[in-house]
Amino acid sequence: MEENNLDKYFQEKLAGHTEEPPPAVWEGISSELPKGGFAWNKRYLLLLLLLISIGGATFLGIHLYDMDSRVAELENKIKTEKNEPILETEENLMETNEKNARKSSAANENSLEETFSEESRGIAPNEPSPEKEFVENPRVEQLNEATSLVNRADDFDDSIQKTNQAKSVASTFGPFSNTAPFGKASESAPEMNGSTPIEPIQGESNSSENFHAKTTTSGSSASLEFNPTSLLSVSPFSAMNPEFNVRERKVDDLDKPGKEWYLFIYGMANYTHRRVVALAEGAEAIPNRLDKVENGLITPGAGLQVSRDLGRHFRLSIGLEYNQWIQEGTYDIEVQVEEVTIETGTITATSEFSYGGEILSSFGSNSYNSSSTENPFGPDFELLSPQTEPLALQLNTRRRIDYFSFPITLEYIYNAYPFRFTLGGGISVNHIIGSDFSFKTDPEAPGFVVSEVNEITGTYVALQAGFGIEYGLSERMSLRLNPSYRGWMNPIFENDEIRTLPFGVAVRAGVVYLIGK
Amino acid sequence: MFALCLRYASSREEAEDILQEGFLKVYRDLHQYKPDAPLGAWIRKVMVNTALENIRKKSRRPQSHGQEVMAWDSVTHTNPSTEMNAKDLTAVIQSLPEDFRLVFNLVALEGYSHREVAEKLEISESNSKVRLTRARAMLQEKIALIFEIDR
Numbered sequence: 001m002e003e004n005n006l007d008k009y010f011q012e013k014l015a016g017h018t019e020e021p022p023p024a025v026w027e028g029i030s031s032e033l034p035k036g037g038f039a040w041n042k043r044y045l046l047l048l049l050l051l052i053s054i055g056g057a058t059f060l061g062i063h064l065y066d067m068d069s070r071v072a073e074l075e076n077k078i079k080t081e082k083n084e085p086i087l088e089t090e091e092n093l094m095e096t097n098e099k100n101a102r103k104s105s106a107a108n109e110n111s112l113e114e115t116f117s118e119e120s121r122g123i124a125p126n127e128p129s130p131e132k133e134f135v136e137n138p139r140v141e142q143l144n145e146a147t148s149l150v151n152r153a154d155d156f157d158d159s160i161q162k163t164n165q166a167k168s169v170a171s172t173f174g175p176f177s178n179t180a181p182f183g184k185a186s187e188s189a190p191e192m193n194g195s196t197p198i199e200p201i202q203g204e205s206n207s208s209e210n211f212h213a214k215t216t217t218s219g220s221s222a223s224l225e226f227n228p229t230s231l232l233s234v235s236p237f238s239a240m241n242p243e244f245n246v247r248e249r250k251v252d253d254l255d256k257p258g259k260e261w262y263l264f265i266y267g268m269a270n271y272t273h274r275r276v277v278a279l280a281e282g283a284e285a286i287p288n289r290l291d292k293v294e295n296g297l298i299t300p301g302a303g304l305q306v307s308r309d310l311g312r313h314f315r316l317s318i319g320l321e322y323n324q325w326i327q328e329g330t331y332d333i334e335v336q337v338e339e340v341t342i343e344t345g346t347i348t349a350t351s352e353f354s355y356g357g358e359i360l361s362s363f364g365s366n367s368y369n370s371s372s373t374e375n376p377f378g379p380d381f382e383l384l385s386p387q388t389e390p391l392a393l394q395l396n397t398r399r400r401i402d403y404f405s406f407p408i409t410l411e412y413i414y415n416a417y418p419f420r421f422t423l424g425g426g427i428s429v430n431h432i433i434g435s436d437f438s439f440k441t442d443p444e445a446p447g448f449v450v451s452e453v454n455e456i457t458g459t460y461v462a463l464q465a466g467f468g469i470e471y472g473l474s475e476r477m478s479l480r481l482n483p484s485y486r487g488w489m490n491p492i493f494e495n496d497e498i499r500t501l502p503f504g505v506a507v508r509a510g511v512v513y514l515i516g517k
Numbered sequence: 518m519f520a521l522c523l524r525y526a527s528s529r530e531e532a533e534d535i536l537q538e539g540f541l542k543v544y545r546d547l548h549q550y551k552p553d554a555p556l557g558a559w560i561r562k563v564m565v566n567t568a569l570e571n572i573r574k575k576s577r578r579p580q581s582h583g584q585e586v587m588a589w590d591s592v593t594h595t596n597p598s599t600e601m602n603a604k605d606l607t608a609v610i611q612s613l614p615e616d617f618r619l620v621f622n623l624v625a626l627e628g629y630s631h632r633e634v635a636e637k638l639e640i641s642e643s644n645s646k647v648r649l650t651r652a653r654a655m656l657q658e659k660i661a662l663i664f665e666i667d668r
Contacts, residue, residue, distance in 0.1 A: 006653050007625035010606060014520070014626065017603035021519040021536055028537045033544060356639045358573070367639035451639075 046489065050427060050463065057410050058316065072312075074145065264305040264319075264480060266510025271298050272325040274492070274502045276362050283497035290362050290498075293331055299324035301506065305407070313413050315422065321405040323430070325502065329397045331359045333368070334390040359395060362500045364454035364493045368395065372447030394442040401456060402434040407464060418472040425465030428486055432457055460490040460502075470512060482508040518564055520603070524610050524622050525568035531575075539567040565627060569637055572615060601660065609659050617652035624649050 273296035276287035303321030310316055335355040356369030411424030435456040441448050466484025473479060486504050493500040519536050526532035543563050550559050601609075610618060619638060623629040624645070629637070631645040638645070 004625065004653065006656060010610075010656075011626060013601070013606050014524070014603050017520045017607070019519040019523060019604075019607075021533060025519075025533050025537050029540050032537070032541050354641050354644050356641075358639060369639055369641060371641035371643065 046463070047461070054408075054410060054426065057314070058310070060314075070145075260309045260514055261516040262307040262309075262315075262512050263515045264307065264317075264482075264508075264510055264512045266303060266305070266480070266482070266508040268301040268303065268321070268323075268506050268508040269298055270301050270323055270325070270504055270506045272296050272323075272327075272502055272504035274327070274362050274500050277499045277501065278497065279494075279499055280497045286360065286498055290329075290360075294327060294329040294362055296504075297326040297328065299326050303405070303508070309413070312415075315411045315413050315424075317407070317409045317411065317426075319405075319407045319409075321407065323403050323405055323506075325401040325403070325504070327362070327399045327401075329361055329399075331361070331395045331397070333357060333359060333393050333395055335370075335393060336390045355391075360498075361397065362493065362498070363399060363456060364495065366397070366450050368448065368450045370445055370447045370449065374446035391445075393445055393448075395439060395450065396442065397437065397439045397450070399438075399456075400434075400436045401432055402436075403430050403432045405430045405462075409464065411468065418478075420468075420470040420472070420478070422468040422470070422482075424467075425463065425484075428462040428464045429459060430462055430488065431459045454493060456492060458490075460488050460492065462486045462488045462502075476514040478512045480508070480510060480512045484508070518560065520607065521561065521564055522568060523607050524626065525565070525572070525619065527611055527615060527618075531571070535564070535568045535571050538571065539564040542567055565623070569619070572619065601663070605663075609656060609663075612659065613652055613655055617648050617655060620645055620648040621652035621656070625653075 274294075276290050278284045278287050301321055301323045303319055305317050305319030307315050307317040335357060353374070354369065354371040356367065358365045358367045360366075405428045407426060407428040409424050409426035411422040414421045414423075437450075439450045464484055464486040466482055468480055468482040470478045470480045484506055486506065488502040491499045491501050518539070519532065522532040522535040522539070523529065526535055539560075543560055546563065550556065610621065613621065620634055623634045623637065624631065631642045631649075634640075634645045635642045640648075
């Protein structure tokens with residue numbers, strides 16, 4: 001600090017000097033202060049809604065995933081069992097039916113209790129009874145699971161599809177009930193007016209009742225009645241059929257829809273711009289003016305994304321992207337030389353021409369100044385006249401912002417082989433890793449310097465939404481095109497007059513690779 | 518703080534605006550205050566910055582003339598046997614042209630360096646020095662003139 005007697009004089013005299021502001025000032029401050037209570041900000045509300053949406057969709061997706069994948073797994077198992085083992089045992093089935101027919105004629109006179117007694121069946125007391133065998137049979141667990149799935153499926157609105165699946169499950173088991181070992185189902189038929197009510201599965205506590213399997217007394221035919229309101233029950237004897245216990249199959253090799261992991265590697269073209277909002281009275285013209293002189297450019301980017309299907313219709317993705325945002329501006333300015341310092345040396349005299357000012361861009365103020373020994377005005381300024389016309393300049397700026405994005409998205413999937421369509425959105429966390437500012441003037445001005453008042457750094461949250469089209473090239477690889485919109489929720493610049501919110505459109509194109517199930 | 522605002526402003530009304538705006542900024546930005554520095558100094562800094570911002574905004578609007586005369590007229594020193602009081606000196610500072618007043622306040626009274634002033638006012642350092650020299654010369658002239666008139 002420069003010390004000077006005059007400065008000291010003022011410092012001493014003004015030290016401790018107080019002035020009472022008029023009461024109107026305090027009233028003005030009080031009226032400007034926010035009132036009590038939590039002020040709901042639109043931004044926070046949007047964020048809350050978004051989080052609720054993502055949470056709800058994820059919950060639903062996981063729930064459906066659980067449902068769909070288990071049903072699909074069971075279907076696959078059943079398909080496997082249905083095709084090969086049944087074909088293999090057709091001859092055995094015929095033989096069993098003939099035996100059943102013979103046994104049923106002999107047992108028609110016996111009561112139901114007698115029929116089911118171990119003695120009447122000729123089973124030694126120490127031998128495992130068919131009922132016990134049924135309860136302990138691992139296939140029963142599968143049936144229980146099928147029953148449970150059907151009931152759960154009914155809880156969802158797409159009951160038709162699910163019910164058909166369940167019907168398929170039940171119909172697979174149904175025919176086998178007619179070939180129950182020892183023909184006991186057929187023997188009991190007369191007692192039940194020609195049909196065998198299927199016993200509730202032990203340990204099962206189904207409240208919903210969907211199917212009623214019925215065997216006829218002929219013993220050679222079987223039918224399955226679908227009754228949406230009846231209890232889903234499967235004959236315990238069906239599980240005891242040795243032919244039903246098909247050999248175990250490895251289901252790991254089968255498709256498991258809803259469990260796929262994908263890697264999406266892509267290049268992208270970004271167009272990022274910004275929306276300027278006027279905040280103060282008298283600042284309404286600023287956004288319009290800035291829109292005329294500033295524009296964004298299309299820039300390249302790249303990224304990768306890991307996705308996992310949540311059920312058949314949803315996919316959750318997280319990615320890492322490198323993005324650029326280039327914003328150019330052309331600002332007309334007029335400058336007047338404020339001060340000319342003439343330092344007289346022993347021989348030569350030097351003049352310093354200095355002027356300065358500032359421009360308002362959508363990123364805040366940019367101050368500029370020039371301090372040069374070169375006369376910026378040319379010969380007209382030789383006389384150092386204060387009446388000299390202002391110097392008109394055009395300041396061209398270019399600002400490049402580099403940032404990483406971490407998008408988290410949830411998409412709805414629609415499959416139409418070989419195409420796959422997706423629609424969804426989510427949030428993107430954008431972290432600025434660098435900002436480069438360059439400028440030039442027209443005409444070139446000596447000693448001209450532009451400095452940025454506001455440094456652009458930080459992490460911002462954006463909402464993003466888009467759709468995707470995939471074309472399958474092979475079982476594991478497909479091409480994907482993914483246009484999306486991204487709107488930043490945090491302003492990249494804000495002062496008393498304006499707020500700047502970036503937004504952009506990006507088109508991602510790349511390869512999707514199925515990396516695992 | 519109002520006294521500080523008066524030294525930066527060219528009128529009492531402008532000083533009131535600066536004070537009001539400055540206190541609101543203190544309220545809004547209080548979370549940015551770091552307790553390792555005195556609170557008074559931080560509030561003073563906010564006030565100075567608010568004053569500079571206010572003047573910068575004002576400079577974008579068409580300038581009104583005659584402010585210097587108004588401030589100069591408010592100097593009420595009439596007794597040559599006593600020294601000028603703080604109110605008079607404030608009025609003398611207010612009477613300076615804005616460019617000179619700001620540099621004098623920042624360098625001579627607030628203790629900023631020319632480099633810092635150059636950054637704050639977006640001028641060159643040499644320009645800041647020139648302005649300070651001119652401001653001092655004008656203040657001396659004005660004070661001398663007051664005593665001359667009083668005599």
